Amino acid sequence: MIRHELQALTGKVREKQQQYKHRICVCCGASCISSGSEEVLNKLNEEIKARGLEETVEVIPTGCMGPCNQGPLVKYLPENTIYQKVDCENLQRVVQSQLIDKKPLEDLLLFADSREKPFVDAAEDPFFKRQQKIALKDCGDINPDSIEDYLAVGGYQALDKAIFLMSPEEVISEVKQSRIRGRGGAGYPTGLKWETVYKYVSDQKYVICNGDEGDPGAFMDRSVLEGNPHRVLESMAIAGYAIGASKGYAYIRGEYPLAIKRFEQAIKQAGKLGLLGKNILGSNFSFDVEVRIGAGAFVCGEETALIASIEGKRGTPKPRPPFPAESGLWGKPTLINNVETFAAIAPIILNGGEWYSETGTAKSAGTKVFALAGKINYSGLIEVPMGTSLREIVFDIGGGIQHGAEFKAAQTGGPSGGCIPAEHLDVKMDYESLMSLGSIMGSGGLIVMDKSSDMVDVARYFMEFCMDESCGKCIPCRVGTKMMHDLIQKIGERKATRIDLDRLEELAVYVKETSLCGLGASAPNPLLSTLRHFREEYESKIQQEG
């Protein structure tokens, strides 16, 4: 397909969609599928056919809509009415009410069981109203199995714009102007990374998409890959064009079979239409993407370990420098970005870097996806402007703590992050503010804990995780995490003395400062942050001398 054919196809697809009066989206994200949404989808298709509505009503499976624990979710467009906990029995009532009687079915509306007055237009609900979707836009509205659906919402227009209207330098400058920072956790300025790889001269360069989402409690990369795989693919191609790479790898966790399947399918579809492969859209630019499946090693989220894993080796990290930008995959300059970062690239190219930078705070631009889980009423996936306060996220969007219990702490950044206590509920969620509290943004997992959570046990849980996941290459991490784990356990069992606690704190600093990679360097974070904010819990558990 060449350039003008893309525009023609997009027009045709849009025209075809306009013949339908209604579009019913059935959430087929991982959570809703396990609540039975696939059966609902099949039943709905039968129901529409039985009522002879298939000419005017389109039924599609979509990616994650957000409020995961209310699933299976069914959304009616254009009304934007979402129904929750839909099953094969109550489905008929929904269809009858929404499509035939033309009025919403009150008792199954989203949050009908917890809000006094549920909203007919879901966008009005506080859960959605306070969100701003950029990376997750279209996720939950389009069929991830269909490239036509993606084209209809402006898919591959950013790639078209980049290749034909912009030089690689201009693409990089646009990304720099957006001030987007790496969404994988470390927050390195993405534009700067692109520029560095661009400047190295080499016969071959690589683009890698890091989809090895290992933080327990984070599932945004999964949802993006499952809900809008083409967005990531398009952005990877844009990155390839900008830095001068012709080959990309998407490294996806083996635990995410659906994400792998949908992404591989997206690659095939794009290749067929000439949006990937040789001479994309008739230009001189060629780019191919291959999927690499992770095999369950948390450390492979670290970029040098990930590269080793793509090369088919044990995923152990290497000292940096040289950074992958200079010497990465097979020793060639390599650009590695996280899934969520890539998800924001296509909109940035399409709308401009300045547009993106208008959202968020001075140092942390744009939006961030958070995965809400734990003792919170509405767990699920949300996207908010950087700088939104934790209170807004937990109480306004998340609906507060389950069973009206008291908020104790929110854990961010997984095993590399820390806990934010109640007195800091008004902290702005951005890279710097979280760092100043001894936590990190991380990939965006946000686990809410109530008074029943034992913070010493939380610290032990994360330390056990790091101990198991340590690759064993460097001693501070391999031995240090084990020693720290045993000491925390000893405290938990009320067998420890003050000397043990002092030793634990001393060790934490050593491990933090001397480990080879981020896993070890951040492993003490959950311990240090709980010590900082909940020291009394440790103190009450240690044996007093004498």
Place this chain on the structure above:
Amino acid sequence: MKSDTAVPVKEVSKTDPRIKLIAARIKKENYKPDALIEILHTAQGAYGYLPKEVLVYIAKALKLPPSRVFSTVTFYHFFSLKSKGDHTCIVCTGTACYVKGAQAILNKLEKEFGLKPGQVTTDNKLGVAVARCIGACGLAPAVVIDNDVQGKVSADAIIETINEKTGIV
């Protein structure tokens, strides 16, 4: 030639359909050693685990020392050198599930079937394992029984489902 006989493992049968599947994958990957992990995924998919003779077969085909293959297999959690059981029950112990009682489910499984994570019943019918985080945090606590994710589960309901699927009472 000596190194070939030094490994005391039995030969694989070239007519075994599972070996044919692996051979096809190796060919598709052009015998490139860097595709080792992809090939191991295929092998584990076919066998349910990675028998030693299959690892030796893969090592020979990719011209890699068996030690390199073995070291890679043992590095990654996903790969297993022993059978995981005809039916598997994987308890997610990600943070959200942990906070919501994954440990209670594990305790119950141990009490009911005498299995700790990583163990399989003597008749190989059921294996219990833990997963780091399956990304279904909105449905915590989550358990995967034979590839079906069960969300918001109680320990009792899990036992019931397992009994149904495996016929163990």
